[in-house]
Amino acid sequence: MVGDRRGALLPDVSVPGADLPVRAVLPATTEAVRSHGAAVLVAPPGSGKTSLLPLALADALEGTVVVAEPRRMATRAAATRLAALTGEPLGTRVGYAMRGERRGGKDLRVEVVTTGLLVRRLQQDPELPGVAAIVIDECHERHLDADLLLAFCADVRENLRDDLVIVATSATADTVRLSRVLGTDAPAPVITATATAFDVEVEWAPPPVAAPLLPGGRVDPRLLDHVAAVVERALTEDDGDVLVFVPGEAEIGGVTRRLAGHNVLPLFGRQSRSEQDRALAPSDERRVVVTTSVAESSLTVPGVRVVVDSGLSREPRTDQSRGLGALVTCRVSRSSAEQRAGRAGREAPGRVYRCWSRTDHARLEDHAAPEIAIADLAAFALDLAAWGAPGGDGLALLDAPPTPAMSAATTLLRSFGALDDGGRITERGRRMARFGVHPRLARALLDGTPRVGAARAREVVALLSDDAGGGAGDDLPARWRALRRGEDRGATDRWRREVERLGRGAPDDVARGGRALHRGDEVPDDLAAGIVVGLAYPDRIARARGTGSVSYQMSGGTGAALDARSPLRPATWLAVAVADRAPGRADARIRSAAPIDEATAREVAADLVETSDRIRWDDDRIVTRRVESLGAIVLNDVPLARPDPLLVQAAARDGLRRSGLSVLRWSQGALALRERLAFCHAHLGAPWPAVDDDALMAGLDDWLGPELAAVRDGRDLARIDVLSGLRRLLPWPAATRLDELAPERLRVPSGSQVRLTYDGAEPPVLAVKLQEVFGWTATPAVADGRVPVVLHLLSPARRPVAITSDLTSFWQQGYSQVRADLRGRYPRHPWPEDPLAAAPTARPTRRR
Template sequence: MGGGALPVDEILDHLKETLHAHQNAVLAAPPGAGKTTRIPLAIMNEPWLGGKRILMLEPRRLAARTAARYMAAAIGEQVGQTVGYRVKQDTRVSAKTRIEVITEGVLTRMLQADPSLEDVGIVILDEFHERSLHADLGLALCLQSQAVLREDLRLLIMSATLDMTAIAALLHDAPIIQSEGRAFPVETRYLPSPVEGRMEAAVVRVIREAMAAEEGDMLVFLPGIAEIRRVQVLFSERPFEEAVRIAPLHSSLSQEAQDAAISPAKQGERKIVLTTSIAETSLTVQGVRIVVDSGLMRVSSFSPRTGMSRLETVRVTQASADQRQGRAGRTEAGVCYRLWTEQENRQLAPHTTPEIREADLTALALELAAWGVHDPAELQWLDLPPKAAYTQACALLRELGALHANGAITPHGRRMAELALHPRLGHMLLKAASLGLGALACELAALLSERSFLRGDASAEVDLRLRVEALRRSSGAAVSGSRDYAVAQRIAAEASQLQRMLGIAEPDDRDHHDLSACGLLLALAYPDRIAQLRTTGRFLLSSGRGAMIAQLQPLSNAPYLVAAELDDQGADSRIYLAAPCDLTDLMQLAEDGLAVCDQEMITWDDISQAVRTRKQLRLGALVLKDGPLADPDPESILHALIEGITHLGLQTLPWSKAASQLRRRIQFMHQLEPELWPDMSDQALLDSAIDWLGPHLYGIRSIQELKSVQMSAILESMLSWEQKRELDEFAPTHLVVPSGSRIPIDYSDVSAPVLAVRLQEMFGLERTPTIGRGRIPLTIHLLSPAHRPVQVTQDLTSFWTNTYYEVRKDLKGRYPKHYWPDNPLEAIPTSRVRPKT
C-alpha cells in the first residue's frame, strides 16, 4: 500500500483477525484515521473473502470517486481495474474489479436485483454516523439477507462516532474495534461574541484574518450553494492582493470542477475552497490546513401534517463540527476557526438527528414493498421508521397505483422502484409515455431531481416552464464557462439516460418545444398539490391545504396549477415552483387514474337554512364542476334536513302552544314511568329525530317549509291509544276547580306542575288535587282578585288551617268589596266578586 502511515494502520491486523472469526464488526475511527482508503485494500486478499468482491458504501458521490481513485493509485493502477466505483451516471468497474466504492442508493438497487449478493463477500458501510436514510435501509436489508440467504456475508460498520454500542448490539453483539484519532493536531479558535448581521460578511472577514495569520490552503464550510455564491461575490468586489484561487465545491458542480477543488494548489498560489457538508467526511482536500466553519448546515425536514418537505438552515451538531475541524489536520497540523463562541459551542446538539426520523419515507416504503416487506418492524433498524410518516408514504403510493390496498407492490410499483427515482417522478415517467409526453417527462424528472438549478431568489418567478427553457439554453450553450452549464449538462445527461431506460425515442419538435404539458405531467407526480385559484395569488390544494404565490406574477391568477415545490409554513404554504394546467388536462388524467370523481352533494346549508343538492366533480378538496342535482335521493334529503334540525336545535321546529304543552305532559309521565312513556327531553328527541320526526318530513327541504308541520299530531303519533287515554286522565290539560272554572295546568316544570287559580275559586276544597295516578300533588299558586300570587302551596289543608286568616286580613283590606268568609271550607267558591245567592 502506498502513502504514509495513518493511525488506522495499527489496528489492521486486529481487524483482519476479527473479521476472520466473526460475521460482523464495528470500527470506530475519528476523522483522519485513514479508515476509508486503508481498510478495503487491507482485507482484499483475506482467505475468508474467497476472492469475492468488497462493496463499500459512501454517502456522497464525490467521496466515492475520490476514495476509489486514491486506492487505485495506492496500488499503482487506474480506477476501474482492481478498484472501481459505481455512482449515479458514472460507473468505473470491470470484470477484474474486487473493490467497488458505491453510493448508498446503488446498494439498494443491487440488493433488489440480487438479495443474496452472491459475488460479494463483505459490505462496508462507511461514515455510518451520518445516519442517512439509504444507509439505514441498506443495513436493514443486508441484515435480513445475511440472516435468511447468506450466513457467510460479512458486514463492517465504520463510523467516526465513538459510542458504537447500539450499532454493535444491532449486529448481534459484534466486536467493536477502536482506532486512534487524526494524525495531526488542530488548534480551535472561537469568536469572542456571537455573529451579528449577515453571516457571509462575517465569514469573509474571518477568512481574510486567517489568510493573513496562517500558512496553507483553506476549507470554508457554508450551509448551501447560495451562500457559496454570495461569498464569491464579496471576494470579487475586493480581491486578494496575493495569488489566491477561490474554488467552490458542492454536488452540483461537474466532476472536473470538483476534482479541481480538491487537488493541490499550483506553485505560488493559495487556495480557498468554499464547500457545503459534502467535504465533511471521507474526503481529503489537498493542502488544506485551515478550516473556517460557519456553524450552519442545510437539512431536509418532512412534515407528516402537510406531506411536504422543506430545507432548513440549522446549527451544526457537535459531531459535525468535529468532523469539519478534522479536515484541517489531515496532512499537517492545522487550525480551525469557528464562527461561534465557546458558550454557544457547549449548547450544540451532540449528533444529527437520523434522517429516517425526519425524511419523506415514500421511496423507502416503495423499496420495502419491492423487498416483500409490508411492515417495517419485520426488519432490524437502529430507528424504526416513524409510523405517521410511513403511513402517509403508503397512502401516497396507493394513490400513485404502486401498492395494492393490502400493501403489496403492484406491477406498476415494481417498475417505479426499478427507475431509482422518487416514486412521484417514477410514476410520472411511466404514465407520460402512454400520453406521448415521455421525453418531456424525462426532462422534468431530471430537472426536479436537481435542486440547485431550480431554486431562484425570493423574487424569482415560480413558473417551472421558465426553468425548462433555461435548462435547454444552458445545456446547449456554446461556452461551457457559465455558472449553470455543468449542472445543465448533468441534467440533460440524466434525461437522456432515462429516455434510454424507458425506450423513448428522441423527442419530436412538438414534444420537445411545447411546454404547455408541464402542468399535466406535474399533476401525475403531485396529485395532492394540484391547486385551484381562490383569489389572486392564493390557491387551495387538492390535499385541502392553502398555498400562495408570494409576489404578483403571471401564474398568480392561473385557474389551476400544480406545485412542484412549496414549503409547509403557516396556513398557506408558499409556492416556489409550479406549472399551470387546465380543466381539460385534469379530465384527461381522470381517464388514466387521477382520483377525479362525481359526487352527489346533499348537505345542510346553514346560511340558507335549507338542504342543498348539488352534483360536483371533485378532486380531493377541489370542486372542478358544480351544478344542480337532478332527482336527488329522498332519504338523503331527509337525513340532511334532520342534520340541520339537530344542529339548530329543537326550537327550530314549529312548536305551537298546544304542542309544547303536550310534549311537557308526556315528559311528566315519562318521569313517573320512564319504561312506559317516551323521553321528551331535548337530547332524547334530537338523538331519535330520524325515527319520530323523519316520517313526517318527506318532501320538505328547508326550515321555512317546516312551518306546515303539525307538531301536536306528530307527538300524538308516538303514543298508543291507551297512552292517549291515560295522558288525558293522569296528566290533564285542565282541572275543574270548586267554582266550576276549568283552569289550565302549567307543566313548564314537569317535576312540579302548577295550578294558578284565584283563591276564592278554591273555597270548600280541603285537600290539594293530585295528578299522575294520584302520586303528584299540584303546586297551587293561589292568586288575588288581580291575579297576583298571594300564596304557593302543595298542602291546601295546612293553608286553610294556618295561613288563610293572615292572608284574608290582607286581602280584605285591599279588596273590600270581595267575598272573604271566616270559614273557607264551608264558603261558596266563586269566580265573581261575591257568590250568587
C-alpha cells in the same frame, strides 16, 4: 504494501494517511466480524474508519468489500482516497459505483457505492454473490436509504447468508440500537477508536444585529455579510485553509461573491466532478472552501485549520396533508455543530468561529431528526413492499416510520397501481421500483412514454430527478431546452448520463393500456414536458384563479403562486413540478412548472376528475348544483334540475344544525309537550324519549323527516309544525297514559282545571289560588304517584303566598300566619279559621 491483485491492500504505516487512530482497532474489528459476523465501529471524523477499515476487511476476507456512502460526492472521494492508499489507479482493485456512473470491473476488492444503489442491488439479488462484507458508513447521519439498507442487510444475514459480514460505522457513541439491529442472538460487538484530536478553540461570533430567518426560510443577506466578515477576520487571525458552512447553494454563491478578492472554492453536491476534486485536493495556495452539511463528516477537506459556521442547515420536510415537500432552513443541532468544528482539528490545532452566541448554543437540539421522521416515504414504502415487507413488517428498522407519512405514501402508491389493496407490490410496482427513481417519476416514465415518446419522457424525468437540478427559473421547458443546448456543461453531463441510465433495458413501450391524448410525435415539447410533469404530480395540476393572475389553485387543494415576473404567467393551466409552502403561509410558491391546457389536465389527472351533485345549506338557503371537478379545481358548476330529495333533506338537516333549534317556530303547545316528555324521560325512563337539544338534533329524521324534505330556505324552517313533529316521538302504547302520568291540568277542590307547569326533571308546579284548595289535605302527585306536585298557593291578586309540597303541614303551621296577613287586605275573600272544613271557591264573597 503489495501491488499485485492478490497482495495486501492495507498499506503499512509509512504510507501517508495509513497511520490513523482507527488502525489500532482494526485487528479487534476483524476478529469481531470473524466471530460474530457483524460489528459496530465508533470513531470520530478523520480517524480513518472510511479509508482503512475496508482495506483491512478486504485483506481478512475472501470476496469483495462493498462500502455504502450516503452521498455521491463522498462515494467518489472515498474511492479515490482508498485507491491512493493502495498505490493503484482508481478502478483497479478499488472502484466505485453510483447511479449512472461506475469505475472498476469484476476484479474489484473494494467497491464504494451510494446507499441507494446498494439498496437497488439487494432488491435485484439479495444474496449478493461474491460480496464478503458490507460497510455501512456514517450511520449516525440517519439517512433514509441507510436505515433501509441496514434493515435489509440484517434480514439477509439472518435468513439468507449468515456468512455475510456487516459493519456499521458511526461518529457518535449512540450505538445501542445499531448493535441490536445487527446482532442475531446477541447485540453485535461495538469497537471504539479513540483519537487524540487536536484542540479546537471556539470563538463565539454572533452578528451585531440579529438576523432571523426571513419568510419562506430565506437567509437574511445581513447574515451572509456577517459570515463573510468573520471569514475576513479568520484569514487575518489564523493560518491554514478556511472551511465555511452555509445551508445551501444560494448561500454558497452569496458568500463567494462577498469574498471575491480571495481564493474561494465552492463545494456542493451538484457541482461537476472536476470542481469537487479541485476543492478536495491539497493546495499550496491558501483557500476558502464554502460548503454545506455535505462536508460535516463524510468528506475530508485537506489543509483546513479554521471553520466558520453559519449555524444553519437545510433539511427535507414533507407536508403530508398537502403532498408538498421542501428543503427547510433550520438551526443546526449541537451534534452537527461539533462535527463541523471537528474539521478544524483533523491535522493540527484549529479554531471554529460560530456565528451565534453561547446562549443560543445552549438552546440547540441535541441531534437532528432522523430522515425517516420528516421525509416523504413513498420510495421507502415501495422498497419495503418490493422486499416483501409492506410497511416494514418483520424488519429491524432503527425507527418505525410515522403512521401519517406511511399512510400518505401507500395511498399515493395505490393510486399509481404500484400496490394492491393489501399493500403488496404489483407487477407494475416492480417495474417502477427497477427504474431507481422516486415512484412519482417512475409512474411518469411508464405512462408518459406512449404519450410523448420514450426519449422525451426520459429526458423530462431526468430533468425532474435530483441529479439534474431545476435551474434558476420556474420555466421547466426553458430549462429543458437549455440542457439540450449544453449551456451548463456540468448539469448537461449529469442530465445526459441520467437519460442514458433510464433508457438502459427500458423498451419504448414501457406503458401499456390507457388512451393517449396525443400521438407522441405530435406533441410540442412544452406540452410534452407538462404531460410528464402532470403524470408525476397530478395533485399539483393548477389553474389560474383569474385572467393574468399569478395565483393558482392546485388540484390537491393548496393555493400556489408564481413569481410576478415569471414567463409562465400567461398560462391558465400549469403542471407544477416543484412547489414549497413556508410555515404560516396559506399558498405555496411555484418553483418549477410547465404550461398545459385543460384537455391535458383532464387526461393526465383523470383519476381526480369527478362529477357530483352538491346540495348544501349556504347563506340561509339550500343550493343545488351539479359540479365537475379535478380534485379541488372546479371545472363546471351548473344548477341541478331535479335534486335528490334525500340530499335535500340532508342539506336541511345541516342548516338546522348550523342555526340551532331556536330557528323553528315553537308554539306554546309544542313547548308544553316537550317539557312533559322531558319530565317523563327523567322520572320514568324508557320508552319515554330524551328531548334535549342534542337528542333532538341527533334524531331529526325521527321527528321532522317529512317536514325537512320540503325545506328550501330558512323561511321554510320557521314554518315547520314542531308540535306535530314532537308527537311522532310519543312512544306507543305508553303514550296513551301521557295525560295520566304528566297531565296538562289538574282538577282542584273548587272544580277548576288548573294548568301544570313542567320544567324538565323538576317537579311540576301547580299555581292555584289558596281559597280553591280548602279541604284538600293530600298533596297531589304525578308520574304514577312518584313525584309530588309543588303547590304555589296564590293570593287573590295571584301572587304566591306560600310554596309547599306538603299541604297537611301548611294547614297546620303556615295557614294561620297567611290568614292573619291577608284577610284585612282582601276582606271580600273567605279566610276561615278552619280551612279544612270550609268550602273551596274560586270566587270572592258577594257584597251585601
